[in-house]
Amino acid sequence: MAPSANGQTVGRRLPVESAFTRVEDARHRLPRLFGRRDLVVLGLGVMIGSGIFSISGVQAANVAGPAVILSFVIAAIVCLLAAACYAELSSTIPVSGSAYTFSYVTFGEMWAWLVGWALVLELVTAAAIVARVWSAYFLATLDGFGVTLPSGIAQFFGPEAEVNLVAPLLLLILTALIVTGTKLSARVLTIVVIAKVAVILLVVVVGAAHVKMENYQPFVPPARAAPAKADPTVLGWLLDSAFGSFGMMGIFTAASTIVFAYIGFDLIATASEDARSPRKTVPQGMLLGLGAVTILYIAMAVVLVGMRPYAKLGGSAPVSEAMAAVGLGWAAKVVNLGALLALMTVIMVVLIAQSRVLFNMGRDGLLPKSLGRVSRVYSSPARAAAAAGIAALVLTLYPKVLELEELLVIGALFCFAFCAVGVLRLRHTEPNLERGFRVPLVPLIPLLSLAATMWLMLNLKTGTWIKFFVWMGIGIAIYGLYGRWHSRLANEDSWDFDLGDTDPGTGGFQAIRADQDRPTELRAIRTPPEQQPQKPTRGKHMRN
Numbered sequence: 001m002a003p004s005a006n007g008q009t010v011g012r013r014l015p016v017e018s019a020f021t022r023v024e025d026a027r028h029r030l031p032r033l034f035g036r037r038d039l040v041v042l043g044l045g046v047m048i049g050s051g052i053f054s055i056s057g058v059q060a061a062n063v064a065g066p067a068v069i070l071s072f073v074i075a076a077i078v079c080l081l082a083a084a085c086y087a088e089l090s091s092t093i094p095v096s097g098s099a100y101t102f103s104y105v106t107f108g109e110m111w112a113w114l115v116g117w118a119l120v121l122e123l124v125t126a127a128a129i130v131a132r133v134w135s136a137y138f139l140a141t142l143d144g145f146g147v148t149l150p151s152g153i154a155q156f157f158g159p160e161a162e163v164n165l166v167a168p169l170l171l172l173i174l175t176a177l178i179v180t181g182t183k184l185s186a187r188v189l190t191i192v193v194i195a196k197v198a199v200i201l202l203v204v205v206v207g208a209a210h211v212k213m214e215n216y217q218p219f220v221p222p223a224r225a226a227p228a229k230a231d232p233t234v235l236g237w238l239l240d241s242a243f244g245s246f247g248m249m250g251i252f253t254a255a256s257t258i259v260f261a262y263i264g265f266d267l268i269a270t271a272s273e274d275a276r277s278p279r280k281t282v283p284q285g286m287l288l289g290l291g292a293v294t295i296l297y298i299a300m301a302v303v304l305v306g307m308r309p310y311a312k313l314g315g316s317a318p319v320s321e322a323m324a325a326v327g328l329g330w331a332a333k334v335v336n337l338g339a340l341l342a343l344m345t346v347i348m349v350v351l352i353a354q355s356r357v358l359f360n361m362g363r364d365g366l367l368p369k370s371l372g373r374v375s376r377v378y379s380s381p382a383r384a385a386a387a388a389g390i391a392a393l394v395l396t397l398y399p400k401v402l403e404l405e406e407l408l409v410i411g412a413l414f415c416f417a418f419c420a421v422g423v424l425r426l427r428h429t430e431p432n433l434e435r436g437f438r439v440p441l442v443p444l445i446p447l448l449s450l451a452a453t454m455w456l457m458l459n460l461k462t463g464t465w466i467k468f469f470v471w472m473g474i475g476i477a478i479y480g481l482y483g484r485w486h487s488r489l490a491n492e493d494s495w496d497f498d499l500g501d502t503d504p505g506t507g508g509f510q511a512i513r514a515d516q517d518r519p520t521e522l523r524a525i526r527t528p529p530e531q532q533p534q535k536p537t538r539g540k541h542m543r544n
């Protein structure tokens with residue numbers, strides 16, 4: 001067995017204070033600019049996207065009927081429970097990297113790698129899917145303004161096109177922006193977020209007048225048997241009951257997919273290193289943002305299924321199609337434009353977050369070190385950003401990428417589960433760390449979060465699980481063959497690690513307000529010396 005920095009390889013953990021030191025060392029010249037409001041904006045910027053503008057309708061039409069409203073409620077509850085856990089962890093370990101870093105400190109390197117690997121899957125599929133959905137709204141917008149493309153060209157634009165040209169092009173442009181260090185300024189993001197929220201409110205207010213009560217009937221359409229070769233959910237497979245669609249189980253099946261719409265609150269934690277008083281602002285930003293989104297989504301779902309018979313909501317731009325169907329052509333155009341903007345910021349924030357996760361993994365030696373470098377030319381984590389963009393671009397070429405939304409969800413739920421257990425474990429192992437936010441009713445809430453997360457995972461399709469296992473298997477192989485040996489924890493002295501070099505900067509985000517505080521608070525909360533775990537023994541490494 002290979003020796004390691006603090007114990008066996010598998011249990012090798014990143015000491016808490018070393019997580020903080022990395023930030024302090026690397027951060028000495030970086031301002032902390034984000035306040036609570038900026039974090040809420042960031043959260044809304046990444047949460048409100050293709051979930052509400054596309055999946056809502058599709059799930060109503062094919063899986064849950066008008067009861068998709070309940071699916072939105074269930075998904076919100078699961079996400080709120082998970083967000084509480086994320087909030088505590090990010091208030092305890094306020095460094096970027098989100099679930100990946102939390103797991104590194106809490107469970108050790110191998111688990112952290114798996115969580116990070118799942119996060120990579122989640123983010124790559126997110127960018128690829130949202131880019132495809134963007135192409136649908138792009139077509140719809142052109143159409144709305146009377147630009148009808150000749151069908152020879154339009155066939156390359158549709159979200160389900162064999163060869164889609166718009167999505168990869170969009171990813172290419174956005175990646176180029178991020179690689180060259182273009183910041184997504186908080187001001188731009190704020191404007192876009194206001195626009196998205198306004199679009200949702202418009203749909204809710206204007207659409208409400210066109211709601212017909214009969215569209216809510218039957219609220220839970222009778223269960224329908226699955227077509228013979230349909231992929232069952234894991235639960236259906238375990239119980240040997242081919243749950244098809246609709247009926248009570250349809251509500252849960254749809255809820256699992258609809259989690260997609262809420263995901264993104266976890267990414268607020270990736271901005272911890274840019275936030276002022278992150279121990280307070282990051283948890284607040286997460287919970288406030290998710291709360292706001294929950295209200296908006298449920299209101300929108302109620303109106304959407306009320307406007308049009310559910311069976312007709314399965315189009316690629318269901319929200320604007322519904323508006324047009326009730327004669328609100330002008331509103332449909334506004335929705336299309338709003339969705340275009342909305343989806344673009346989602347992709348941008350996702351790519352930035354992805355580049356940070358890769359950057360962190362590179363910095364820790366679990367992926368090639370070069371990913372953990374800041375480009376001298378662009379002062380951005382250029383390699384990590386390029387890798388993130390290219391991966392998404394390749395995936396979006398796959399014509400059935402829209403069917404991979406469950407894959408994104410399973411990746412996210414996997415991280416949620418780790419965070420739920422992580423809260424319990426860290427309370428036990430590091431009871432004295434300062435926690436800016438504490439999950440109430442421990443252990444009840446984390447356990448509920450874990451149970452709810454696992455329940456939704458069981459409602460995902462067997463095919464999704466198989467793909468997920470394959471992906472994780474590849475991950476384990478990479479760790480065994482590469483990460484384990486190159487980990488920075490295992491080779492600390494051999495690292496030609498130049499601190500000034502490795503700072504991701506604000507990694508693509510830019511706040512508006514002027515810098516006021518210095519990150520002194522991190523220093524103040526370091527664990528007192530007597531509680532610090534043993535300093536890792538340096539120099540005893542696997543290759544001796």
Ligand SMILES: NC(=[NH2+])NCCC[C@H](N)C(=O)O
Nearest residue numbers: 047049050051126260261263
């Ligand atoms: N962390 C992520 N995977 N974010 C993707 C967010 C997707 C976003 N909720 C949407 O509806 O489009």
